[in-house]
Amino acid sequence: MRGGIGSSSRPLPRLLPKPHCTGPSWTFLRVVSLLEGGPTSPFLRAEPGRVPWAKTRPPGARLRAPTPGLAPGWGPASTVSPWRSWTPALFSRCLTLNCNDFTGALCQKSALTTKGLPEMPPCNFTPDEYKGMSKERMMEIRRQNCNPMIMKVTYYKKPVFIHQGYMQWLWDVDGRRYLDLFAGVATVSVGHCHPRVTAAAEEQLKRLWHTTNIYVYPPLHEYCKKLASYFPDPLKVVYLTNSGSEANDLAMLMARLHTGNFDIITFRGSYHGGSPQTMGLTSNAAYKYPIANGLGCTTLLSLSPVFGLIQLTLFLPDKQTMCPDVFRGPWGGSHCRDSPVQTIRDCSCAQGQCMANEQYIGQLKETFATSVPSRIAAFFGEPIQVPYSGVGGAVQYPKNYLKEAYKLVRERGGVCIADEASRPVQTGFGRTGSHFWGFQGHDVIPDMVTMAKGIGNGFPMGAVVTTPEIAASFAKGVHFNTFGGNPVACVIASSVLDTIKEDGAQQISLDVGTYLMTELAKLRDKYEIIGDVRGKGLQIGVEMVKDKASRVPLPPEAMSEIFEDVKDMGVLIGKGGVYGQTFRIKPPMCITMEDADFFLAVFDKSVCNYMEKR
Numbered sequence: 097m098r099g100g101i102g103s104s105s106r107p108l109p110r111l112l113p114k115p116h117c118t119g120p121s122w123t124f125l126r127v128v129s130l131l132e133g134g135p136t137s138p139f140l141r142a143e144p145g146r147v148p149w150a151k152t153r154p155p156g157a158r159l160r161a162p163t164p165g166l167a168p169g170w171g172p173a174s175t176v177s178p179w180r181s182w183t184p185a186l187f188s189r190c191l192t193l194n195c196n197d198f199t200g201a202l203c204q205k206s207a208l209t210t211k212g213l214p215e216m217p218p219c220n221f222t223p224d225e226y227k228g229m230s231k232e233r234m235m236e237i238r239r240q241n242c243n244p245m246i247m248k249v250t251y252y253k254k255p256v257f258i259h260q261g262y263m264q265w266l267w268d269v270d271g272r273r274y275l276d277l278f279a280g281v282a283t284v285s286v287g288h289c290h291p292r293v294t295a296a297a298e299e300q301l302k303r304l305w306h307t308t309n310i311y312v313y314p315p316l317h318e319y320c321k322k323l324a325s326y327f328p329d330p331l332k333v334v335y336l337t338n339s340g341s342e343a344n345d346l347a348m349l350m351a352r353l354h355t356g357n358f359d360i361i362t363f364r365g366s367y368h369g370g371s372p373q374t375m376g377l378t379s380n381a382a383y384k385y386p387i388a389n390g391l392g393c394t395t396l397l398s399l400s401p402v403f404g405l406i407q408l409t410l411f412l413p414d415k416q417t418m419c420p421d422v423f424r425g426p427w428g429g430s431h432c433r434d435s436p437v438q439t440i441r442d443c444s445c446a447q448g449q450c451m452a453n454e455q456y457i458g459q460l461k462e463t464f465a466t467s468v469p470s471r472i473a474a475f476f477g478e479p480i481q482v483p484y485s486g487v488g489g490a491v492q493y494p495k496n497y498l499k500e501a502y503k504l505v506r507e508r509g510g511v512c513i514a515d516e517a518s519r520p521v522q523t524g525f526g527r528t529g530s531h532f533w534g535f536q537g538h539d540v541i542p543d544m545v546t547m548a549k550g551i552g553n554g555f556p557m558g559a560v561v562t563t564p565e566i567a568a569s570f571a572k573g574v575h576f577n578t579f580g581g582n583p584v585a586c587v588i589a590s591s592v593l594d595t596i597k598e599d600g601a602q603q604i605s606l607d608v609g610t611y612l613m614t615e616l617a618k619l620r621d622k623y624e625i626i627g628d629v630r631g632k633g634l635q636i637g638v639e640m641v642k643d644k645a646s647r648v649p650l651p652p653e654a655m656s657e658i659f660e661d662v663k664d665m666g667v668l669i670g671k672g673g674v675y676g677q678t679f680r681i682k683p684p685m686c687i688t689m690e691d692a693d694f695f696l697a698v699f700d701k702s703v704c705n706y707m708e709k710r
């Protein structure tokens with residue numbers, strides 16, 4: 097290992113200065129946390145400090161002072177001199193013994209309040225002690241000095257006051273630990289404050305915080321090249337933005353400039369952002385304001401006439417096509433989805449046929465025939481209709497739908513845009529497990545891909561990736577963006593791509609996600625109010641209903657009760673769907689099977705609690 101406490105074939109970041117650098121002088125290394133690899137191949141982080149050996153020594157361990165001259169940093173436990181005799185078994189034992197001084201606080205207070213549940217899986221990280229303002233004061237400021245919108249979107253009756261995060265864990269200001277299965281709305285892709293990504297950011301922060309794309313600087317070019325290498329031809333040209341909405345705004349602009357057409361089609365129930373343009377793509381009343389927005393792709397335009405006394409509402413032709421939702425929509429069966437779990441609906445289709453797909457494609461043809469001119473600019477779709485809206489949240493289309501839809505769109509001169517913002521704005525970056533990008537699961541190549549959310553593991557960033565021809569039409573005018581391609585953002589996003597690979601995040605998504613969905617389907621069969629379990633990899637939706645026969649959405653109060661209970665037992669999940677009827681599970685792609693089991697026990701218990709009370 098380069099300059100670290102041991103030697104390893106894996107390149108690991110060095111977090112602290114080498115001994116010859118100016119920095120703290122030190123005599124001993126103190127292990128501050130067991131960070132990577134878990135008990136079978138533990139990695140340690142060490143920093144200068146004296147170790148109270150007698151106190152920290154687990155029974156049976158042979159310990160001695162570290163070899164002088166070793167630099168602090170990261171290293172595999174097996175190669176660190178003083179801990180050479182530390183076998184995986186001994187580490188496991190240490191975990192059990194709660195040797196906090198030695199390996200970090202391994203069994204901190206969990207948020208768990210319910211008896212009869214398994215222990216929350218251990219965590220080897222010690223958060224800082226919270227010394228900030230009181231919860232009451234924060235809420236006062238939130239009410240008085242923050243736009244009321246953030247009060248409106250605050251999750252939970254008893255909100256979570258988050259202090260710190262590490263990988264799949266969050267700590268509140270009282271030191272309670274939560275298993276985070278929502279990842280800041282599907283955004284923390286590889287783990288909160290992932291050590292490698294944090295180290296990369298720290299390095300860049302010391303070098304250059306900001307410059308813009310009017311200058312030439314390595315992080316922008318290194319990242320654009322790297323990101324492009326993850327795409328098939330001809331998707332090779334990148335433009336970096338600050339958010340998913342901005343990426344979608346630009347994609348709309350490029351599509352119109354390139355095709356010379358104006359109309360853009362989206363799915364009913366979709367979410368593509370909150371900017372005035374993307375608000376037109378977004379199809380959910382809750383996210384719409386009565387103003388002119390997204391002309392050419394919206395259903396409603398409200399005009400305030402000259403004196404502002406009367407509000408005149410104009411209805412424009414509907415450019416949103418029916419979402420092919422095989423659970424809640426009019427058509428759907430038990431073989432439609434590319435998912436380990438199918439709907440509870442029956443299917444009488446012959447092998448190789450999908451009646452639901454034919455019907456939903458028929459609806460799209462109907463939209464072409466009635467609602468748009470013969471030539472269109474674009475079709476916008478999320479590979480899995482995920483986020484806030486999505487008629488049900490995490491809606492999956494019939495297997496061949498996108499392929500046929502893309503053909504119809506291209507016949508009408510339109511470009512096909514995959515909004516992966518819900519995974520790079522939510523379905524990209526390995527989250528679906530089987531593929532790196534959500535569109536690959538549909539066997540299509542879009543003309544443009546937009547992304548945000550997980551691209552920077554939570555650092556604000558977005559991107560539009562397209563073909564050289566489409567990109568060229570954008571360059572007909574001049575567009576400038578101060579922060580898009582910021583060097584810190586580029587370095588972070590680059591490290592996220594490397595980390596996804598190095599940590600095997602896509603495989604984790606596939607393995608843990610498939611396991612979670614299969615086990616959740618068993619809960620669906622157990623409880624009348626769990627109507628549907630769907631998704632791919634770690635992009636999971638659990639749609640709640642009053643009963644399976646009616647498929648009427650479970651009312652908001654009932655959803656809140658279960659949601660709050662899950663949180664009080666130590667797990668954070670999300671909510672979505674047009675009627676708020678779907679629980680959303682989109683954890684950082686570092687969760688383990690043990691975490692999955694813990695969540696399954698918590699979810700089972702909370703649904704059971706609700707059923708017993710009603």
Ligand SMILES: Cc1ncc(COP(=O)(O)O)c(C=O)c1O
Pocket residue numbers: 338339340341342344367368369370478482483484515516517518519521522548549
């Ligand atoms: C699919 C999709 N598109 C676009 C957006 C908008 O991204 P942002 O909030 O970064 O503007 C989101 C955000 O949730 C999303 O999920």
